[in-house]
Amino acid sequence: MDIRIGIVQSMRELDIELGDDTDRDELVAQIEAVLLSDGVLWLTDRKGRRVGVPAARMAFVEVGVATGRSVGFGAT
Numbered sequence: 430m431d432i433r434i435g436i437v438q439s440m441r442e443l444d445i446e447l448g449d450d451t452d453r454d455e456l457v458a459q460i461e462a463v464l465l466s467d468g469v470l471w472l473t474d475r476k477g478r479r480v481g482v483p484a485a486r487m488a489f490v491e492v493g494v495a496t497g498r499s500v501g502f503g504a505t
Contacts, residue, residue, distance in 0.1 A: 430456070432472065435488035443482065445474050453492060460490055 430451045434443040447456070463470040463484050470482045 431493045432456070433491040433493070434470075434482055435490075436482075437486050437488045443480065445472055445480055447472065448475055457492060460492075 430447045430449070430453065432443075432445050432447060434445070436443065460470060462468075464487070467484050470484060470487070472480050472482075474480065
């Protein structure tokens, strides 16, 4: 599953690829809880790296489904 987080006053976005076993509804509930508590959202990507994003700095959060990343002439 892919998640994109926009950061306030930053042109860049965080793109994090989570594990396939991530439950979408549980993730959305976790994001909502962090936004309400003004805490820090901690996510672990596929490679085991942990990323923390303060709720006060989040401009938007986009939760999507992981897609196969194609490279080359056969990419669609």
